[in-house]
Structures are given as structure tokens and as C-alpha cells.
Amino acid sequence: MTMLPSPYTTLDLEGVRTFLASLPAIAARLGGTPEAWQVREVSDGNLNMVFLAHGPHGGVCLKQALPHVRVDPSWKMPLDRTFFEAAYLRAIFPHVPDLTTECLHFDPHQFILIVPALSEHTVLRTALMAGTFYPSVAAHVGEFVARSTFATSLLAEPFETVMNRRICFARNQTLTRITVDLVLTDPYHDHPRNHWADPHLTSIVAALRASAAVQARIDSLRLRFLSTPQALLHGDLHTGSVMTTGADTRIIDGEFATFGPIGFDAGLFIGNLILNFFATPDRAAQSVHLDMIQTFWTTFKKQFLSLWQNRETAQDRSELYYATTDKSTQNFEKSLFMNEIFHDMCGFCATEIIRRIIGYAHVADFTILADPSTRMERQKAALLFAKDCLEQKKPLKSLADFLELLQQNMSAR
Amino acid sequence: MTMLPSPYTTLDLEGVRTFLASLPAIAARLGGTPEAWQVREVSDGNLNMVFLAHGPHGGVCLKQALPHVRVDPSWKMPLDRTFFEAAYLRAIFPHVPDLTTECLHFDPHQFILIVPALSEHTVLRTALMAGTFYPSVAAHVGEFVARSTFATSLLAEPFETVMNRRICFARNQTLTRITVDLVLTDPYHDHPRNHWADPHLTSIVAALRASAAVQARIDSLRLRFLSTPQALLHGDLHTGSVMTTGADTRIIDGEFATFGPIGFDAGLFIGNLILNFFATPDRAAQSVHLDMIQTFWTTFKKQFLSLWQNRETAQDRSELYYATTDKSTQNFEKSLFMNEIFHDMCGFCATEIIRRIIGYAHVADFTILADPSTRMERQKAALLFAKDCLEQKKPLKSLADFLELLQQNMSAR
Numbered sequence: 154m155t156m157l158p159s160p161y162t163t164l165d166l167e168g169v170r171t172f173l174a175s176l177p178a179i180a181a182r183l184g185g186t187p188e189a190w191q192v193r194e195v196s197d198g199n200l201n202m203v204f205l206a207h208g209p210h211g212g213v214c215l216k217q218a219l220p221h222v223r224v225d226p227s228w229k230m231p232l233d234r235t236f237f238e239a240a241y242l243r244a245i246f247p248h249v250p251d252l253t254t255e256c257l258h259f260d261p262h263q264f265i266l267i268v269p270a271l272s273e274h275t276v277l278r279t280a281l282m283a284g285t286f287y288p289s290v291a292a293h294v295g296e297f298v299a300r301s302t303f304a305t306s307l308l309a310e311p312f313e314t315v316m317n318r319r320i321c322f323a324r325n326q327t328l329t330r331i332t333v334d335l336v337l338t339d340p341y342h343d344h345p346r347n348h349w350a351d352p353h354l355t356s357i358v359a360a361l362r363a364s365a366a367v368q369a370r371i372d373s374l375r376l377r378f379l380s381t382p383q384a385l386l387h388g389d390l391h392t393g394s395v396m397t398t399g400a401d402t403r404i405i406d407g408e409f410a411t412f413g414p415i416g417f418d419a420g421l422f423i424g425n426l427i428l429n430f431f432a433t434p435d436r437a438a439q440s441v442h443l444d445m446i447q448t449f450w451t452t453f454k455k456q457f458l459s460l461w462q463n464r465e466t467a468q469d470r471s472e473l474y475y476a477t478t479d480k481s482t483q484n485f486e487k488s489l490f491m492n493e494i495f496h497d498m499c500g501f502c503a504t505e506i507i508r509r510i511i512g513y514a515h516v517a518d519f520t521i522l523a524d525p526s527t528r529m530e531r532q533k534a535a536l537l538f539a540k541d542c543l544e545q546k547k548p549l550k551s552l553a554d555f556l557e558l559l560q561q562n563m564s565a566r
Numbered sequence: 567m568t569m570l571p572s573p574y575t576t577l578d579l580e581g582v583r584t585f586l587a588s589l590p591a592i593a594a595r596l597g598g599t600p601e602a603w604q605v606r607e608v609s610d611g612n613l614n615m616v617f618l619a620h621g622p623h624g625g626v627c628l629k630q631a632l633p634h635v636r637v638d639p640s641w642k643m644p645l646d647r648t649f650f651e652a653a654y655l656r657a658i659f660p661h662v663p664d665l666t667t668e669c670l671h672f673d674p675h676q677f678i679l680i681v682p683a684l685s686e687h688t689v690l691r692t693a694l695m696a697g698t699f700y701p702s703v704a705a706h707v708g709e710f711v712a713r714s715t716f717a718t719s720l721l722a723e724p725f726e727t728v729m730n731r732r733i734c735f736a737r738n739q740t741l742t743r744i745t746v747d748l749v750l751t752d753p754y755h756d757h758p759r760n761h762w763a764d765p766h767l768t769s770i771v772a773a774l775r776a777s778a779a780v781q782a783r784i785d786s787l788r789l790r791f792l793s794t795p796q797a798l799l800h801g802d803l804h805t806g807s808v809m810t811t812g813a814d815t816r817i818i819d820g821e822f823a824t825f826g827p828i829g830f831d832a833g834l835f836i837g838n839l840i841l842n843f844f845a846t847p848d849r850a851a852q853s854v855h856l857d858m859i860q861t862f863w864t865t866f867k868k869q870f871l872s873l874w875q876n877r878e879t880a881q882d883r884s885e886l887y888y889a890t891t892d893k894s895t896q897n898f899e900k901s902l903f904m905n906e907i908f909h910d911m912c913g914f915c916a917t918e919i920i921r922r923i924i925g926y927a928h929v930a931d932f933t934i935l936a937d938p939s940t941r942m943e944r945q946k947a948a949l950l951f952a953k954d955c956l957e958q959k960k961p962l963k964s965l966a967d968f969l970e971l972l973q974q975n976m977s978a979r
């Protein structure tokens with residue numbers, strides 16, 4: 154007799170326990186009897202219910218999609234995003250097993266994803282806000298971006314494999330629409346979802362919107378995000394999607410996964426480092442941020458180029474460099490590719506900074522500045538840096554130019 | 567009682583008659599009794615069976631996919647390409663009803679497509695080879711490329727519509743693989759599918775393959791073809807895919823349809839004009855080709871920008887130019903977009919010229935040069951022009967630069 158799957162229901166704590174107990178492999182991983190498992194809710198993001206369960210042998214994290222935005226039940230949301238997070242993990246895990254979590258189970262009816270619990274890890278944003286700077290985490294994220302994007306690009310795979318993956322992720326339209334609207338459109342217009350606390354920011358917002366160069370660049374970034382499927386992206390790589398112990402770092406929450414420009418993942422990550430940079434009360438600590446950005450970019454670039462180099466000497470050559478044996482031409486082509494990623498990174502970094510200060514979903518980082526006027530001044534400086542990045546009256550040709558612009562904007566405050 | 571569809575069988579002349587008679591709308595369009603219809607086979611391309619049927623009221627063209635390359639039965643080929651041709655026609659027909667044929671019927675089991683017959687029309691390549699130059703055909707093709715690509719781009723539609731179309735055409739992998747291999751890979755390597763008659767061409771082929779700049783550009787064009795989904799392309803827009811009476815022009819054979827860079831369609835079309843330019847015995851007639859290329863590009867650009875302009879003033883704004891009202895910035899962004907298309911057009915034009923002389927599927931144009939040594943000289947000149955286009959030792963910044971390079975390469979012979 155065929156059992157019909159149960160209809161979708163949002164699980165509560167006891168529901169989670171029962172669900173986990175019904176999966177032999179998960180129950181074995183937790184160990185002991187279900188009654189003895191510790192189950193708690195740790196929902197934190199905007200979109201999902203998240204639970205941690207621990208037994209005598211180990212722990213798992215269970216994530217279930219809600220049919221609406223968690224913090225705004227009137228904003229309805231299809232459930233299939235958990236499918237894309239599971240598909241993302243399955244696509245990239247073989248290439249970054251030490252930098253993300255394995256998909257242990259995905260339930261397509263309950264939209265539940267189960268991954269190992271990261272009990273020793275701290276959310277990077279929380280660590281940064283507490284003033285804890287792990288020197289190696291930027292290198293880990295650089296490795297992650299390089300390996301996950303290279304592996305899913307035409308540099309590593311024949312186009313048929315890439316196109317079949319694109320077909321899958323081109324359906325992740327609800328979350329892509331959120332990125333297009335919240336990150337790449339709303340902040341540049343009057344929209345009820347935008348908000349900012351301090352009226353002193355209003356003149357900067359007006360200046361952003363009045364700048365034809367900013368508007369043109371935003372249009373071009375929006376188009377580029379939607380029509381440059383270089384690789385499979387995480388799609389939401391902020392410091393809340395990074396968990397670390399310092400020695401071990403894991404990237405989580407890949408539900409925004411989409412094919413796009415590699416500089417989008419890179420830009421979101423450094424954009425969030427920069428938000429923390431401007432929010433850090435102790436100016437002496439800020440050099441750490443500059444080091445982290447430098448380390449992230451250097452590691453990413455080195456790792457990406459090394460994968461490319463190894464691929465060229467392999468038998469199965471994907472869609473690129475079938476014949477060029479001239480090293481200087483190869484290096485020229487590679488530097489063009491890297492410059493493109495760098496240019497995208499600067500642009501998307503700026504959009505992330507702006508939307509996290511004046512858009513719908515702000516970052517917590519600035520809350521550590523108790524004095525409202527200091528907070529406003531720092532947010533203003535961050536917005537002006539982002540505006541400079543978008544306008545590029547003086548073109549940003551290298552990471553050194555970028556970091557110099559960043560320091561100028563901080564010291565102007 | 568449900569009837570199972572008949573299994574696929576390749577139709578012969580009588581099979582075509584029976585099939586058409588079974589479709590009331592098609593039978594009515596032909597008029598009279600099926601026995602009185604004139605049915606003949608006109609298969610000409612490499613991939614399909616093509617029949618024309620005429621009755622007292624009108625005519626239709628029936629195209630059926632074969633499970634192999636028509637001219638090489640050992641090269642097996644899936645049948646679904648007819649599906650993509652039908653899907654392409656359905657996507658673009660509303661935007662170019664006067665420049666292509668309507669899909670009257672598609673049978674997904676027999677892989678049969680039926681469109682109106684073009685009884686008064688001549689294949690453009692045939693006309694050019696006969697020395698018949700229709701002044702308006704280049705403008706018609708420019709209109710076609712502008713309207714079909716604009717309508718299927720993010721400039722005209724929200725990304726959800728564009729992504730759903732991309733999902734459909736990303737399955738057209740067999741024919742995309744043919745383009746990647748035959749147009750963008752094989753000619754630059756030793757491959758049994760390559761061939762050329764005159765041993766004097768061998769040194770030019772060797773020079774092409776030895777040029778690191780050519781190889782790097784080819785790699786970059788291959789990557790760009792596969793990862794720049796600007797719009798839905800025809801994908802095989804050579805002069806054999808254009809039928810014209812002079813006053814009326816129709817683009818046919820869209821089975822290679824794929825999302826890609828707009829410059830690919832433009833480049834294939836002018837590449838084939840240029841092949842005819844080099845193959846034309848009468849040098850006095852060659853200025854017509856230069857005029858045609860100029861007319862094609864000017865019409866395309868004017869029409870594309872006019873559609874863009876109209877879209878900006880419409881209510882539903884797609885994914886671009888939500889806010890920029892500054893005309894000079896808009897024009898700057900538009901000229902960047904046009905320059906990108908121009909640059910792609912030059913590159914893909916060169917690959918088309920090369921593959922049509924030394925690759926698998928040559929063009930007939932050069933056969934009108936009876937003298938083998940003249941033919942070889944002209945093919946050599948065409949290859950050297952294409953090599954210059956790819957290497958761009960002097961960058962091609964405008965169509966004037968491009969046409970000047972073309973004339974230089976012709977007069978050097």
C-alpha cells in the first residue's frame with residue numbers, strides 16, 4: 154500500500170523530535186532515545202524556522218521553510234526555497250566539504266533540510282560585533298568562494314552539465330526577486346520597505362538617488378546579476394551566513410543560490426566586513442578589517458587561478474583553453490577574467506552596504522555604537538564610501554585603490 | 567478511449583499527404599482534396615526532411631527532424647530540435663510577424679513543424695550567388711534581429727519571464743553542442759571534420775592555429791556564447807536562413823535557438839555577407855555588400871534603441887532603467903551596450919567566415935568562382951580578414967573601421 158506524504162505542517166519542538174525519530178540514519182547520528190534529545194528553536198533569519206537537536210552521539214540542525222516571511226506573516230512566500238538550499242549543498246559539497254555542511258536529509262513535502270549541527274561555531278557577525286577577530290576566517294571564505302564557483306563554472310565543466318544546473322536554479326525565482334528588489338532596486342527609489350532611523354541620513358539617500366552615475370551603475374549591476382551566469386553562487390554571503398571557530402569555518406544558508414557573476418558572492422562578503430568596519434567603536438581594531446578584505450581577495454584569487462591552472466593540465470578540459478599554450482596570452486586572459494570579478498565585487502559590495510543601512514533588512518552591527526550621533530556619522534561615512542564605489546570618479550583599478558578609498562572615507566569622519 | 571500517439575516514423579511523400587489531410591485547419595488552408603495537392607521534397611540543410619505542399623487555396627512547408635544528420639546517417643541526432651524551432655517561432659512571432667513564418671502546427675511525437683510555404687521567396691544565398699542584390703533585405707534582417715532580441719531580453723520583460731524562457735531553451739543542447747564544436751572549436755585544432763580543398767590554404771590555417779591572440783579570443787568567444795544570455799537568438803542566421811522577394815523577407819530555420827549574446831546573430835549574418843563578398847567575381851558588385859553590412863548594422867541599432875526608448879516611457883519597465891532620467895547617462899549606458907554587441911558581432915563574424923571555409927560545413931558561395939586559383943586567393947583573403955578581426959592589432963572601434971579592414975583585405979588580393 155502506497156502511503157501518501159503528509160500535507161505540509163509547520164513543526165513545533167515536539168514535531169521536530171517526532172520527525173527526527175522517524176529517520177533511522179538521523180536517529181542513529183543523535184544516539185540514545187528520542188525522549189532524551191535536547192531540541193530547541195534557534196530561528197534567527199527572516200525566512201525559516203530553525204531547530205537544533207542534540208543526543209548523546211551528536212547533533213543536527215533542522216531547517217523548515219515557512220509559507221511566509223518569518224518576521225512578517227502577511228508577506229507570503231513559496232516553500233520551495235529549502236529545495237534550492239539542498240540542491241546547492243549537493244552541488245558544491247564535494248568541492249568544499251571542509252567549508253560547508255553536508256545535506257543529511259531533505260524532505261520535499263515538509264520542506265525540511267537537515268544538516269550537522271555546528272555546536273562549536275559562532276556566527277561571524279556576532280563574533281565581529283563582540284570584537285573577536287579570527288585571522289583565518291577571511292581566508293576560509295576566500296577558499297570557499299573560489300572552489301564553489303570554479304567547480305560550477307564553464308572553466309571546470311562541459312556546458313551541458315552547467316546548463317542543466319542553470320535549469321534547476323533558474324526556478325529559484327522568489328528569492329532572486331527578493332535580491333533584485335531589496336538589494337538592487339528599492340533603496341534607489343521611494344519604497345515603503347525602505348527605512349532609516351536618523352533623519353540626517355536622508356540627505357545622503359537623496360544624493361544617491363539624484364546621482365545619474367549611481368542610477369546607471371545600479372541598472373547595469375541589476376542586469377549583470379541577472380544575465381552573467383558565470384557560476385553557481387551562494388547568493389546571500391553576508392557575515393550571518395558564516396559560522397566559525399577560528400580554526401574551522403562553515404558557510405550556511407544557501408537558499409538564495411543562483412547562477413550569476415562571481416563578484417556578487419565576493420561583494421556581499423566584503424560589503425558586510427565593511428559594514429562592521431564602519432560600526433567598530435575602536436578605530437585601532439579597524440586595520441583588522443582591511444587585513445581581512447585583503448586576505449579574502451588574495452586567497453580567492455590565488456585559489457581560483459590555481460584551480461584554473463590545474464584544469465588546463467588535466468585531460469578533460471571543460472569549455473575553455475582547449476589550445477592556448479602561450480603563457481603570456483593565457484595570463485592576459487586570466488587577468489581580464491579576474492578584473493571583471495573585481496569590478497563586479499566593488500559594485501555589489503556597494504549595493505550591499507547601502508541596502509543594509511537604508512533598505513528593508515538592516516544589519517545589527519551598528520547597534521553596538523550606543524551614541525546615536527556617532528552611529529549616524531558612521532552610517533553616513535559607509536553610505537558615502539558606497540556612493541564613491543558606484544560612481545568611481547577615480548576608477549578603482551586594484552584592491553589597493555579600493556582599500557585606500559575605504560580609509561579615506563573613514564578618516565573623513 | 568484514449569488513442570496512443572503513433573511512434574515516430576520518417577514520412578515519405580505519401581506520408582506527408584496523409585499527415586496534412588489529418589489536420590483540418592491545414593487541409594482547409596490548402597483547399598481542394600488531398601489527392602489534388604502537389605507535394606514535393608525540398609530538403610536542403612544538413613539536419614531535416616523538408617516538404618512543400620500546395621493546394622488550390624495555398625501552400626504549407628512541412629519540416630520533420632531525422633534521427634541523424636541528413637547527409638551523414640552515422641551521426642545520430644535527437645529529434646527534439648523541431649520542438650525548439652516551434653518554441654522559437656512561438657516566442658518571437660508576435661514581435662516579427664512580417665519577418666518570419668507562423669508556427670501553424672507542431673507534432674511533438676512525429677517532430678513535425680508546419681509553417682506557411684514561401685512560394686514567391688528565394689533563399690538569400692542563392693540570390694546573392696546569382697548576382698541578385700535586393701537593396702532592402704539587409705534592413706529587413708536588421709529589423710528582425712533588433713525586434714526578436716529586444717523582445718526576449720531583460721530590457722523588455724521581467725526576469726521571471728526571461729528565466730522561464732531560458733529554462734526551455736537551455737535544453738537545446740544537441741544543437742548548441744554543434745555550434746560550440748563546429749563554429750567555435752574544431753577549426754582551431756586538428757579535427758577529422760575539418761577540410762579544405764586547396765593545399766595553399768594550409769599555411770593560413772596553420773597561422774590561425776599558431777596565433778595565441780586568435781586562440782585566446784576564440785576561447786573568450788566560446789565562453790561568451792555560453793554565458794551571456796542577453797536575448798533569445800536565432801542561433802544560425804546565415805544567408806541560407808533568409809528568404810526574400812526583395813519587398814518581403816522571412817527568417818526561417820530557428821532550430822538552433824538559444825539564449826546568448828545578440829552579437830552572435832548579427833555576426834553570423836554579416837559573416838555570410840562577407841563570404842559572398844569575397845566570392846563575388848565582379849569586383850564592381852562588391853560595394854553592394856559593404857552597403858548591405860552598413861544598412862544591416864544601422865537599421866539594427868536604430869530599431870533596437872528606438873524599442874529601448876519606447877520601453878522607458880511605458881508603464882511596465884522590465885528590469886532596466888527604473889529611475890535614470892538623465893539623458894546623457896542613459897545614452898552613455900546605451901552606447902556601452904551597443905559597443906558590446908558590436909564587439910561580439912566582429913568576433914562571431916570572423917568565426918563564421920573561418921568555419922565556413924575550413925570547417926565541416928562550407929558555404930556554396932565560392933563555387934561560382936570557376937578558376938581554382940582565384941577561388942583559393944579569395945578564400946585566403948577571407949581567412950586573413952577573419953584573422954585580423956580576431957587579433958585586432960588595430961582595435962576595431964566602429965563599423966567604419968570594420969569596413970575599412972574588409973576593403974584592405976580584399977584589395978590586397
